[in-house]
Amino acid sequence: MRFSSALSLLATGLLPVLAGAQTPASPSALAPLTVDKIMRDPAQWLGGLPSAPYWSEDGKRIYFQWNPDRARRDSLYETTPAGAAPRKISLAEQRQLPSPRGEYDEARTRKVYEKDGDIYLLDLKSGRTRRVTNTAERETEPAFALQEKLISYSRAGNLFTWDPATGETTQRTDFRRGQAPAGPSSDKSEKYLREQQLALFQVIRERQQDRLARERQQKALARLRPKAIYLGTQTVENLQLSPDGRYVTYSLVQSPAADKVAIVPAFVTASGFTEDLNTRNKVGAPQTAYELGIYDIARDTTFKLGYQELKGLDEQPAYRKDYPLKAKAPVPAADAKPAKDKPATELRRVIPYGPFWNRSGERAFLVIRSTDNKDRWIVSLDPTTQKISLLDRQRDEAWINGPGIGYEAGNVGWLPDGRRIWFQSEETGYSHLYTVDVTSGQKKALTSGNFEVQQARLSKDKKTWFLTANKTHPGEQHFYRMPVEGGALTQLTSRPGAHEVTVSPDEKTLLVRYSYANKPWELFVLDNKPGAKYRQLTHSTTKEFESYPWRDPEVVTFKAQDGASVYARLYRPQQPDPTRPAVIFVHGAGYLQNAHKWWSQYFREYMFHNLLVDRGYTVLDVDYRGSAGYGRDWRTGIYRYMGGKDLQDQVDGAKMLVEKYGVDPQRIGIYGGSYGGFITLMAMFTQPEVFRAGGALRSVTDWAHYNHGYTDNILNEPYNDSIAYARSSPINYAAGLKGALLMCHGMVDTNVHFQDIVRLTQRLIELKKENWELAVYPVEDHGFVEPSSWTDEYKRILKLFETNLRGQSAAPGGSSSTGR
CATH class of the missing domain: 3.40.50.1820 (Alpha/Beta hydrolase fold, catalytic domain)
Known part of the structure; x- marks a missing residue:
């Protein structure tokens, strides 16, 4: 040893x-x-390859990370679709650029985004940017709200909106940690003593009258403020205002009470002392629990969504059959309420994602996953009744995953009719694109075959799909277009290898990060049509x-x-x-x-x-x-x-x-x-x-x-x-x-x-x-x-x-x- x-x-x-062996000649005597x-x-020595490319909002410039100077880290560069010499962007210029990420309104005339913890609104026609927030706290999750009249965002666990017309900011939720203040005790002896004090002492009676008057006044003023919602030990994520402004939905997050994590010591440190790194727990440890909360503003009340009606929620995984002698005491899910005439059933816990609203706000759907990851349900949601209806169930005795599916909500959305949902599923054994009608429940496969749809998104006019798939060979990735209702896939890239494609804002040009097995990644542009010529924008490898x-x-x-x-x-x-x-x-x-x-x-x-x-x-x-x-x-x-x-x-x-x-x-x-x-x-x-x-x-x-x-x-x-x-x-x-x-x-x-x-x-x-x-x-x-x-x-x-x-x-x- x-x-x-x-x-x-x-x-x-x-x-x-070593002795007894011979050295084969190198294929290049110049570069052994x-x-x-x-x-x-x-x-x-290889060269700083380009990464993270994106278009400017007007489509006149292309930005990307690059390192032709062989520095310790990449820098932001710009070029043009015509192939102008790439230029490094200074830090001062970068501060003025909008974030490449963000949300667009339906007409794609405005974009809202977060940058450095603040929210900005960009007018795409004029190029004018308005700063929505300027605070020490971090604002996140910007979106258009209330039929795109307002901008919503989250700050410190609460939802706010900003009105571009008036500049007014409104707090929409008031989530508070801990328990709600306790009211008067219901104990009989304490109640007797309170009543006795009121009967005996005039000053007590007068002070109580003053207190009640103040409370009535405060309650009248409080109608202008959001309801105080006490979270106990939970936290909130994914705050959303429904398009009609009636509901706020949110994820309630409960971390494990005792989350023991492994310690990784770092021995070689700048301080000269050993420093311990807190890392993660181990498989099987208690996991975070999630619930979907609904705040009905009109009714000034809150609900937690129940899932006990989900088909298959009580279905246990097949591997349990290998342990027939292992006792399984019923462990109801947190929201389970078994009927009186039925015995308690072991219901699996779930994680909800969404809701996803259609543009009118009339309909919403959720993606729900079991925590054992063997089921994925897509359900319609009626927030008024807190009822869900099954649209699609994907079951895998191993685990749910695959391109466009992942471990969370996956690649999902609404078609422009506001009635059909699109999603990806491995129902046939390969990840393909599907739609389902929320009114009739009718499901339709848009793609099929022994290949995978790896990425999918709709064009601006919602008439065309842009897809990345390995249709020609498992080891190739090409870019395709397809009619919104399905049909033939038109291949838009032609070289063997992989293509990471970003479509220009006018959707006439493709920005492609392309490589082959022995050719590292470079940037190209080509026209958005079959058989188009590749025009190279970068050359990164060294001599x-x-x-x-x-x-x-x-x-x-x-x-x-x-x-x-x-x-x-x-x-x-x-x-x-x-x-x-x-x-x-x-x-x-x-x-x-x-x-x-x-x-x-x-x-x-x-x-x-x-x-x-x-x-x-x-x-x-x-x-x-x-x-x-x-x-x-x-x-x-x-x-x-x-x-x-x-x-x-x-x-x-x-x-x-x-x-x-x-x-x-x-x-x-x-x-x-x-x-x-x-x-x-x-x-x-x-x-x-x-x-x-x-x-x-x-x-x-x-x-x-x-x-x-x-x-x-x-x-x-x-x-x-x-x-x-x-x-x-x-x-x-x-x-x-x-x-x-x-x-x-x-x-x-x-x-x-x-x-x-x-x-x-x-x-x-x-x-x-x-x-x-x-x-x-x-x-x-x-x-x-x-x-x-x-x-x-x-x-x-x-x-x-x-x-x-x-x-x-x-x-x-x-x-x-x-x-x-």
């Missing part, structure tokens, strides 16, 4: 090959790749970066053990090393895709793979089960068993490398970070005959110690589904380690805590394992920042593979001659 630190690098240099080169600050012929990896498919087609990126050397080594890279998760045809967010790993191929390695990058881009079944293929099908996809990829590309089955390594680190640990512990060496970076080692939001969806809670956690956590399989294992982890990782790798380290020590190494990075969080850390980490990874896959130690049987 060896324990090392980033503070003391084991090998500052690395010979190109080294770890030191590719792990430098990207802005310094040094361009001096190397970066590979265009093949996007291939292979058959998994269960017959599924798995997509992967394949990097093949022109001159394979005689030992025929291979490395499989495992991308991270959350919901991510990497076997695609655009510039990867794993650009350092992409460059490292080019370095490996230069040295004769074959490299495979698998979009395993759980990856994005392939529909619902692929997305949920890891449900209740992480390290099951997703790991088997890596094993089947290794088999394909051996059978089809002649890789030596005794010389296959694996590495990855975060979820990729987790898979690497599972591979090294459970598939030791397949993988000789593994680099596990910032790895989850025990899912019971990860966060709730991600883990609960896939494995449920550890105390309810212990089977899923037991079979999914690498720490339970550590005894199976045979090959060489490198583990790297940042010590201030607030995502996957350093505690994770420390616990596994102790387990390896107790198991008397010797063939592992841990490198720690004292100043790094989950995503490394410092080039020195990246360099150290990847020199170790390269040494791991060179020693164990190409060196003399790579002998059959899963052990190494160096005794590791």
Whole structure:
């Protein structure tokens, strides 16, 4: 066993090959790749790529973040659709620019937005900006209200409106923490004493009369002010005024009473003292509860919306059948009121999103999600009666998610008729666009097929859909238009790769952030029509970066053990090393895709793979089960068993490398970070005959110690589904380690805590394992920042593979001659 630190690098240099191996020629003698080169600050050697582009409100200018000067951070630049030379915007100019975010009125003649905690109103015709607020407190959530006559916003947990015509500001709610003041006691003895005092003493009677008169006067004045609503220990979010001004809706938020969080200590600090970072709780901990409140201004009363009539609210998840002996005491939801003739039922808790009002304010709908994330309901809302009616229910025994669906309300809205709602659903197994009529309940699919609609929005005139979809290939993203009632998709982009598109204000031009597999992101414009010519606006990459012929990896498919087609990126050397080594890279998760045809967010790993191929390695990058881009079944293929099908996809990829590309089955390594680190640990512990060496970076080692939001969806809670956690956590399989294992982890990782790798380290020590190494990075969080850390980490990874896959130690049987 060896324990090392980033503070003391084991090998500052690395010979190109070990004894007995030959060095394949580099594809470019002018620009040989080294770890030191590719792990430098990207802005310094790759180039500062453009990001976050947007149009000016008049469509005459394009703004974007860029870094052609190779500074420490990006700056705001502007150019024109005609391609004028980009110009850096000074800080003084930036202060005068409106925020790119905000809300438009229906006619798109005005825009309201927040900037630096204040609210502004922009007249799009004149370009004149009016400042709505100028306070020390922060104002948020600006919107047009009361048939667009007023501007609404939130401040300190209350709703305000501002009248552009008069400049008058009105407070619409009066939410207060704590309990309402108590009235006179109803105790009989106290009541008797009060009455006796009034009967005996004239001064008491006169003072009470004065007090009652003052209260009547105050009550008359209070009619001009909003009702005081006492919240107890709750807080409020998402304050909205209905279009007719009658209702204020709001989310009531109840945080857990005792929310214990993990502490991450930072050892290397400016103060010289260890500083503790409060991070997050762990999966299964008590979670925040949400309710929808309705303040009926006309009736001067408040309501909390009930959900007990929701179809399927009492439906328990199928995995519970694996625990037939586990007692389940009924746990009614907070708003549940079982009928007298029915026994109490275990109702799942929910989170409401909305309401979403149509323009006239006559109709509203909510998106409601169960907290176990297995149901998503879309319901119409009648605020007068506090009644909801089901419009659509999406049920998934795994968990609800997917493009345009996400974990909250998702991509939803009203069609211009004010009668139909549009939304996205994975009903067919792929995320597609639907409408539902709130009066008839009739549902219609606007798109269909074995592809995903990844983004959708309506044109200004509400007659056309603008869509981003992977219709041509799972690894390509193109921009389309489609009639509002559905029909043929017209493809507007043509190059292979990915297109992030922003339509100009007049909708005649497309601003595109485009990339290909070996071509980093740049900005282009093209006319909003099929087959339009791409006009490039930026050139970001450096001459040094361009001096190397970066590979265009093949996007291939292979058959998994269960017959599924798995997509992967394949990097093949022109001159394979005689030992025929291979490395499989495992991308991270959350919901991510990497076997695609655009510039990867794993650009350092992409460059490292080019370095490996230069040295004769074959490299495979698998979009395993759980990856994005392939529909619902692929997305949920890891449900209740992480390290099951997703790991088997890596094993089947290794088999394909051996059978089809002649890789030596005794010389296959694996590495990855975060979820990729987790898979690497599972591979090294459970598939030791397949993988000789593994680099596990910032790895989850025990899912019971990860966060709730991600883990609960896939494995449920550890105390309810212990089977899923037991079979999914690498720490339970550590005894199976045979090959060489490198583990790297940042010590201030607030995502996957350093505690994770420390616990596994102790387990390896107790198991008397010797063939592992841990490198720690004292100043790094989950995503490394410092080039020195990246360099150290990847020199170790390269040494791991060179020693164990190409060196003399790579002998059959899963052990190494160096005794590791």
